[in-house]
Amino acid sequence: MITLQDLRKVYATRSGEVVALDGISLEIPQGQIHGIVGQSGAGKSTLIRCLTALERPTTGSVVVDGAEVSVLSETQLRRARRRIGMVFQHVNLFEARTAAANIAYPLAVAGVPRAERATRVAELLDLVGLGGRGDAYPAQLSGGQKQRVGIARALATEPAVLLCDEPTSALDSATTRQILRLIRDVRDRLGITVVIITHETSVVREVCDAATLLADGRIVESGPLADVVTRPGSKLSQALVPVPDVGVADQRTLVQVSAGGAQAQIAHALYAIATEPDAHVVAGAIETLGGVRVGRWHLDVPDGDRAAVLGRLRAAGLAVEEDVA
Amino acid sequence: MSWWDELLANPAITEKLPEATLETLGMVVFSSFWTALVGLPLGLVLHATxxxxxxxVPVLYAVLSAVVNVGRAIPFIILIILLIPVTRAVVGTPLGWQAAVLPLAVGxxxxxxxxxxxxxxxxAPGKIEAALMVGASRLRMTGGVIVREALPSLIAGFTVTMIALVGYSAMAGAVGGGGLGFLAITYGYQRFDVAVMFAAVIVILAIVFLIQFLGDRAARLVDHR
Incomplete structure (x- = not known):
């Protein structure tokens, strides 16, 4: 549904060129909820702006719903954008219009007749759980309600793709959960492809089927969550299932062991760790992601018989990483 | 005779004042109309470019911006004089309140x-992006989003402009435009009939207060923030 090929975006600034995206290739299948994570400055926003053609890539191709958006003319682009819905961090509702009028705006732009617009707006308000609040102005709605209107507006023209740029970053945790549930619900009902840009790995954990980690304009890692979390040495997995930071005494080293898969694997890993006499668990986390159980532990191992301990843990089927900072 | 009876016996008050008031209102209303008609699109073009x-479009912006700055820098009374040939060509005469509408609007x-x-x-740029993202053309977005979202502020600015025009109209009156400014100057300054001058000033004040009141009401009416 979305195909990026060797996407590059270079900005010319006074102090020289800044490479915002450096060779991004990515394929997002229809109906997937794909999270794009990375720190600020990693290129997430530039990436989503290239998807909407608010920015033109320097080189490379962006195909959304069968259309190569980077080469479209202005008029063609206006048409293509109706197939792309966009949800913003700051919602960007039109404050001079009611919730219903906000949702009707894309329909008016698309030339949908007035009577049809009213029916569609009522359906959309119901879809996002705001039936009956159509006459409210944005100033009269809570943050979560505003984002619901924002989602309804993005869905108005029945797009094939829903792009969400930090959709929950301005919301509290309870509201975040509701909005994410709504996004998933919308995907399940409409079969729409969703891309969520976020700096919060909790968003990916909660709603995404697949994720891509960006750093310095490049893809560090990408894949379905079930694959990613069990990948040894995975940075993304590390970010998705973080282990709390704990110090370690002199003459001992911190190592990280991880296991993933079904419940049996986790139980097996726990047994191996518990029965290892020289290693002490100092921190750990177990999560279920994309239907897969994943566990990660930090063990405190004496420098002396480190090799022997790690050998036994590896033999028990655990992935071992040494020198955890 | 009391001062009140004296006022009512003064033909400058009973005959000239209502006439001058109508002339001032005429100048303000018509010049405001042209100001909105030209100033609104010009301001939007400045914003877009x-x-x-x-x-x-940096070049176009620089040119328009320079023209606007020059227009604002020239003292209004001098602008009227500079525009006399233009006024004569467009209106037919440089005299009378109708002729004053042109330099007032230009100013x-x-x-x-x-x-x-x-x-x-x-x-907010995000609102503009949101409109462009649903496929709105720039023109459509400008009307439906920029103008509509900025309407309270546009009305407030227009109120300020209208009040400035009331002041300008007094100056225009002084150089042949008629109106309350002309009345106040001819009677108060040249004939030492201070009562007429005060009466003219009070009417000007009333006009200013009325414009401000209506402007505030209108701005509040369209403000949903």
Whole structure:
């Protein structure tokens, strides 16, 4: 549904060129909820702006719903954008219009007749759980309600793709959960492809089927969550299932062991760790992601018989990483 | 005779004042109309072509911006005189309140255009992006989003402009435009009939207060923030 090929975006600034995206290739299948994570400055926003053609890539191709958006003319682009819905961090509702009028705006732009617009707006308000609040102005709605209107507006023209740029970053945790549930619900009902840009790995954990980690304009890692979390040495997995930071005494080293898969694997890993006499668990986390159980532990191992301990843990089927900072 | 009876016996008050009031209202209303008609699009073009606008054209912006600055820098009384040939060509005569409408509008357009540009800039860029993202053309977005979202501020700016026009109209009156300014100057300054001057000033004040009151009401009516 979305195909990026060797996407590059270079900005010319006074102090020289800044490479915002450096060779991004990515394929997002229809109906997937794909999270794009990375720190600020990693290129997430530039990436989503290239998807909407608010920015033109320097080189490379962006195909959304069968259309190569980077080469479209202005008029063609206006048409293509109706197939792309966009949800913003700051919602960007039109404050001079009611919730219903906000949702009707894309329909008016698309030339949908007035009577049809009213029916569609009522359906959309119901879809996002705001039936009956159509006459409210944005100033009269809570943050979560505003984002619901924002989602309804993005869905108005029945797009094939829903792009969400930090959709929950301005919301509290309870509201975040509701909005994410709504996004998933919308995907399940409409079969729409969703891309969520976020700096919060909790968003990916909660709603995404697949994720891509960006750093310095490049893809560090990408894949379905079930694959990613069990990948040894995975940075993304590390970010998705973080282990709390704990110090370690002199003459001992911190190592990280991880296991993933079904419940049996986790139980097996726990047994191996518990029965290892020289290693002490100092921190750990177990999560279920994309239907897969994943566990990660930090063990405190004496420098002396480190090799022997790690050998036994590896033999028990655990992935071992040494020198955890 | 009491002062009140004296006022009512003064033909400058009973005959000239109502006439002059109508002339001033005529100048303000018509010049405001032309100011809005030209100043609003000019301000929107300034916003669109400026830095960070939806279609930056640095050269066009620099030219328009310079014209607007020059227009605002020339003292109004001098602008009237400079425009006499133009006024004569367009209106037929440089005298009378109808003729004053032209220099008044020319003086107020740059002023209002700047206010429009500032108001437009206050519309969050995200709202503009949201409109463009649903496939709206720039023109459609400008009307449906920039103008609509900035409407309270555009009305407030227009109120300020109209009040400035009341002041300008007094100056225009002094050089042949008629109206309350002309009345106040001829009677108060040249004939030492201070009562007429005060009466004219009170009517001007009433007009200013009325414009401000209506402007505030209108701005509040369209403000849903």
């Amino acid at each position: 400026g830095k960070g606008g939806t279609r930056p 107020a357009v740059p002023f209002y255009a700047r206010l429009v540009e500032t108001s437009a800039r206050e519309v």
